Amino acid sequence: MSNLPIKMLRLVSFLEGVSFLVLLYFAIYHKRILGEEDAIQVPGMIHGILFVVFCLVLGYVWIDRKWPLKKVALAFVCSLVPFAPFYLERKLKEDQAA
Structure with missing residues (x-):
């Protein structure tokens, strides 16, 4: 299984x-x-585009990695809270190494 989807996310x-x-x-x-x-x-347009791309890539990772809904929901919520995407990035790095 390739790590590319996690790297993209x-x-x-x-x-x-x-x-x-x-x-x-x-x-x-x-x-x-x-x-x-x-x-x-x-800045609002740039953020909006990146948010849509994030959602699309998250959906791709969900399907590719067969993540449970709880994990996908946590990743989505992290995209809504300031500084939480950096927590998510660290958790994804750990997931990628596993």
Whole structure:
């Protein structure tokens, strides 16, 4: 069994986590504090695309690795909480080594 699906999920999880933090920065600082109304347009689009890619890759890994629904649900919830994608990436690295 190839480790490529897990590697893809690790990469996309990391990128999605970084984009989430960047989006929060722009939403809080640039939009709310500086008053730039269109400050989150580009970071929001990038994060949205990465989130969709994450969901697609997660679905692929779910099918390829025959993960239980509980594991898939945990990975999905990690994509919704700031800093949790980095926890997920570490857990996926351990899973990849196993």
